[in-house]
Amino acid sequence: MNTKTITPLLAAAACLLATGCRQNMHNQHKVKPLGESTFFAGGQGARPIPAHTVARGDLREGAAFTGLGADNKPVAQIPPEIKLTRELLVRGQERYNIYCSPCHGRLGDANGMIVQRGYKRPTSYHLERLRTAPIGYFFNVMTEGYGVMPTYAPQIPVADRWAIAAYIRVLQYSQNAKLAELSPADQQQVQEQLANPAAAGEPHTPSAGGSQGVQRPASIPRENNGRTESPGDHKP
Numbered sequence: 001m002n003t004k005t006i007t008p009l010l011a012a013a014a015c016l017l018a019t020g021c022r023q024n025m026h027n028q029h030k031v032k033p034l035g036e037s038t039f040f041a042g043g044q045g046a047r048p049i050p051a052h053t054v055a056r057g058d059l060r061e062g063a064a065f066t067g068l069g070a071d072n073k074p075v076a077q078i079p080p081e082i083k084l085t086r087e088l089l090v091r092g093q094e095r096y097n098i099y100c101s102p103c104h105g106r107l108g109d110a111n112g113m114i115v116q117r118g119y120k121r122p123t124s125y126h127l128e129r130l131r132t133a134p135i136g137y138f139f140n141v142m143t144e145g146y147g148v149m150p151t152y153a154p155q156i157p158v159a160d161r162w163a164i165a166a167y168i169r170v171l172q173y174s175q176n177a178k179l180a181e182l183s184p185a186d187q188q189q190v191q192e193q194l195a196n197p198a199a200a201g202e203p204h205t206p207s208a209g210g211s212q213g214v215q216r217p218a219s220i221p222r223e224n225n226g227r228t229e230s231p232g233d234h235k236p
């Protein structure tokens, strides 16, 4: 071997040795999360967080996070951070139907299924007081809760709470729109439907009495020749 081949080999060996030494650094003493410590008085490894510490990106201040303005009153407009688009309203509709409609009803008339089963009935969104309430009020109620209604802040992110608040405005408008505000084509359609409600295709309402079963078309004969069914008659 000449010096030309030996030098790279020596260099490689030196690298290996150097990385070997670094193990000590890897295995040095440390305190595991919430572990014990003999260093700090009190024996607690974790240090208390200094007062008023805010984690990066966690500052939740201002109307966008509270729905309240500088005067501590609900804001009348969606904050500029939130863009009012069709997508926002569609998202709001979806989130509203998931999180709010069980009590407030899909129409916002406070007739949700949980209310029908005995939960406290909220105020309908279509009463004057809530129709004229500023949009920040709805955001703030979702964020902080209201009376027996719990906060939804842990379940619904900020942007979605604004989407829901915006959609509540849609619901309110849907039940209180003036005919003259619609386009001429829509006005005509409404007039036609009012004149002939049967043709308008009323939305399907499940029949009272709890019969949820699918109607059997008359053309399919019953296996039991029309005898009254008893539970044992159900065969796969």
Ligand code: HEC
Pocket (backbone or CB within 6 Å): 096, 099, 100, 101, 102, 103, 104, 114, 119, 120, 121, 122, 123, 130, 137, 138, 141, 142, 146, 147, 148, 149, 152, 156, 164
């Ligand atoms: C579990 C049932 C329930 C759900 C779900 C629910 N609420 Fe409520 N909400 C209530 C009740 C009950 C009240 C009235 C509370 C009271 O008076 O103690 C109320 C009150 C309100 C009010 C205040 C109305 C007023 O009279 O000023 C607003 C606004 C509101 N809810 C919005 C929402 C929104 C938005 C959602 C969905 C994120 C939602 N709620 C989900 C039951 C519910």
